[in-house]
Amino acid sequence: DAKTTQPPSMDCAEGRAANLPCNHSTISGNEYVYWYRQIHSQGPQYIIHGLKNNETNEMASLIITEDRKSSTLILPHATLRDTAVYYCIVRGGGQGGKLIFGQGTELSVKP
Amino acid sequence: EAQVTQNPRYLITVTGKKLTVTCSQNMNHEYMSWYRQDPGLGLRQIYYSMNVEVTDKGDVPEGYKVSRKEKRNFPLILESPSPNQTSLYFCASSPLLWGKSSPLHFGNGTRLTVT
Numbered sequence: 001d002a003k004t005t006q007p008p009s010m011d012c013a014e015g016r017a018a019n020l021p022c023n024h025s026t027i028s029g030n031e032y033v034y035w036y037r038q039i040h041s042q043g044p045q046y047i048i049h050g051l052k053n054n055e056t057n058e059m060a061s062l063i064i065t066e067d068r069k070s071s072t073l074i075l076p077h078a079t080l081r082d083t084a085v086y087y088c089i090v091r092g093g094g095q096g097g098k099l100i101f102g103q104g105t106e107l108s109v110k111p
Numbered sequence: 112e113a114q115v116t117q118n119p120r121y122l123i124t125v126t127g128k129k130l131t132v133t134c135s136q137n138m139n140h141e142y143m144s145w146y147r148q149d150p151g152l153g154l155r156q157i158y159y160s161m162n163v164e165v166t167d168k169g170d171v172p173e174g175y176k177v178s179r180k181e182k183r184n185f186p187l188i189l190e191s192p193s194p195n196q197t198s199l200y201f202c203a204s205s206p207l208l209w210g211k212s213s214p215l216h217f218g219n220g221t222r223l224t225v226t
Contacts, residue, residue, distance in 0.1 A: 032212040043201055043217030091212055097161055098169055101154035
C-alpha cells in the first residue's frame, strides 16, 4: 500500500491560492490520489480525487505530475473556513482495502 | 439523507468493561472501515471490511474486534478496554466499484475515554 508524505503545516493569506503538496512516490498504476480535509475533530470530508489527469470541482483542483509520484491540491481562493487538516491518501481502484492516512497538513488561512 | 451514523458520540468507561461502538450506513456500501485518531498520529486504520462476512486487519488492530453480519452495520468491539485505547474513533464506508474508485464517507466520530 502506497504511503504519502505531506508537510506538517502551511500558512496561506485569505483570498490567495493555497497549494498543498503531497508526495506518493510508491504509487501503483491502479491507485487513485484522494484528498480529504478535517475541520476540528469532525469526520474527514472528501474534496477531490484523480488517477492521472488533472481534476477540478467546485471545491478545488488536483494537479498530478506526469510520473504520478506527487500531486498538489489547489484551493483557488482560500477563506478562513478552509483552515483545516488536509490529508492526501492513495487508494486502489475498486479494491482499496487497507488505507494509510498519515498526519496530513495543517493549513492555517490568515486574514 | 445518505449518512454514516456512529453511536455513541461520547463514551467514558473503565478498564476491562466490554463495550461496542456501532456504525451504520444507509448507502448500501460494500466497504466499511474503522479508524482511530490520536494527537500527532493522524488517522490510523483499525479494521476494514470489503463485504458481509469479510473483514481484515488495518494498521492497529490489537485490542479490537469487528463483525460484519449485515451490509449496513460494522460494530467495533473492545472486549477489555485499556487506557491506551482512549481516542477519537471514526467509521467510514464507500462503494466498491471494480475498475474505478470512490470516496469514503465518514461518520461524525466517537470520543472514547477509558479510565
